[in-house]
Amino acid sequence: MNNQRKGRDININMACSKSNLNIGIPRAISYYNNYPFYYGFFSKLGIEIILSDKTTTETINNGSKYVVSDTCLPIKVFVGHVINLLDKGCEKIFIPSIQSTDYKINNCSKIRGLPEIIRNVLDKPFQIIEPTLDKTEGIGLKTFCFDIAKEFGITDKNLIESAISYGWNIYNKFCEMTKSGIPQQEALKNAINENIIKKNVELVRPISVVIMAHGYNLFDERISLNLINKLEKMGVKVFTSLNITRNEAINSIHELGEIQYWANELDLTGTAAYYMLNKKVDGIIALSAFGCGPDSLMVDEIQYHAKERNMPMLHLTIDEHTGEAGFITRIEAFIDMLIRSKRKLLQKQHNNLKILREPKKTIEKNKVLTDSLA
Numbered sequence: 001m002n003n004q005r006k007g008r009d010i011n012i013n014m015a016c017s018k019s020n021l022n023i024g025i026p027r028a029i030s031y032y033n034n035y036p037f038y039y040g041f042f043s044k045l046g047i048e049i050i051l052s053d054k055t056t057t058e059t060i061n062n063g064s065k066y067v068v069s070d071t072c073l074p075i076k077v078f079v080g081h082v083i084n085l086l087d088k089g090c091e092k093i094f095i096p097s098i099q100s101t102d103y104k105i106n107n108c109s110k111i112r113g114l115p116e117i118i119r120n121v122l123d124k125p126f127q128i129i130e131p132t133l134d135k136t137e138g139i140g141l142k143t144f145c146f147d148i149a150k151e152f153g154i155t156d157k158n159l160i161e162s163a164i165s166y167g168w169n170i171y172n173k174f175c176e177m178t179k180s181g182i183p184q185q186e187a188l189k190n191a192i193n194e195n196i197i198k199k200n201v202e203l204v205r206p207i208s209v210v211i212m213a214h215g216y217n218l219f220d221e222r223i224s225l226n227l228i229n230k231l232e233k234m235g236v237k238v239f240t241s242l243n244i245t246r247n248e249a250i251n252s253i254h255e256l257g258e259i260q261y262w263a264n265e266l267d268l269t270g271t272a273a274y275y276m277l278n279k280k281v282d283g284i285i286a287l288s289a290f291g292c293g294p295d296s297l298m299v300d301e302i303q304y305h306a307k308e309r310n311m312p313m314l315h316l317t318i319d320e321h322t323g324e325a326g327f328i329t330r331i332e333a334f335i336d337m338l339i340r341s342k343r344k345l346l347q348k349q350h351n352n353l354k355i356l357r358e359p360k361k362t363i364e365k366n367k368v369l370t371d372s373l374a
């Protein structure tokens with residue numbers, strides 16, 4: 001039996017159907033890294049996915065009302081998305097507890113305890129589908145997926161296993177496209193339609209930067225204030241964690257002499273390290289949430305290595321009050337500085353080249369200059 005739904009629009013904006021076989025997925029936190037897998041898995045099981053709407057200021061305000069003010073912005077946003085799904089009439093909402101993604105590679109306490117946070121702050125009648133992934137404790141993806149299926153009364157082992165492999169199939173297509181430079185949303189749309197598209201010839205841009213950030217901060221256009229788009233409009237080439245493989249990120253962390261501890265470290269330390277070590281960019285931009293413990297450690301670590309290698313770095317911290325004007329000013333100032341440094345460097349290289357090509361003429365010219373200054 002093939003329950004898969006092809007070509008489903010990812011911007012579903014409708015009330016939940018009355019069928020029991022549907023699940024609300026908040027467009028936040030693990031959505032940004034794992035949705036291609038979730039999509040394949042649920043659709044193969046015949047479970048309809050209801051996505052929350054894209055983040056808006058209202059989503060943030062709604063979520064902020066329910067949690068203490070020093071909670072990080074992504075968690076406030078997550079709460080706002082759950083409220084949005086409840087408003088759509090969803091009765092089952094997917095809120096996994098992702099404890100560790102590899103042996104002793106942990107998530108922060110807020111992501112680990114996400115189902116508990118939601119249960120405690122939202123006193124509303126709905127069911128939380130809360131499978132646990134904890135590779136440190138030997139609870140892997142298979143158990144995670146079987147636990148989800150059980151909540152819908154699905155116990156057919158073959159069907160669940162084929163849903164898992166279909167999830168990987170969609171996920172791998174997504175990764176193949178993002179690695180080649182296809183933007184995140186475009187790759188997602190094509191992956192769930194089972195397409196693979198190739199990137200057209202890349203324009204050469206004079207300045208390039210890598211952004212180190214969690215996917216849920218960077219690819220949520222409201223949270224990141226559309227940072228990628230703003231940089232591209234300035235003519236900057238942008239690299240992110242989606243442009244490298246997991247192994248490239250892990251190896252780069254080791255090459256820096258660091259060890260991976262946080263689950264999201266590949267998006268931050270690993271990505272920045274890869275581009276810094278391979279000298280592929282002119283600068284690094286760190287985008288982190290105010291009050292995030294893991295981010296402050298990772299950004300500090302990269303700042304230290306960037307300083308040692310003379311790599312310029314800008315650290316942008318965001319919360320629900322971050323204003324667009326100040327944000328743009330800081331980015332523009334950073335890019336201006338990168339342009340000036342690059343111009344100076346190119347001028348220096350050009351002069352050195354000239355000395356190599358025309359040593360006699362240049363030395364004579366320098367002598368005249370030195371004599372005139374004497």
Ligand code: SF4
Pocket residue numbers: 072073074075108109110111214264289291292293294295
């Ligand atoms: S890693 Fe940081 S930003 Fe992400 S949920 Fe945890 S505290 Fe918040």
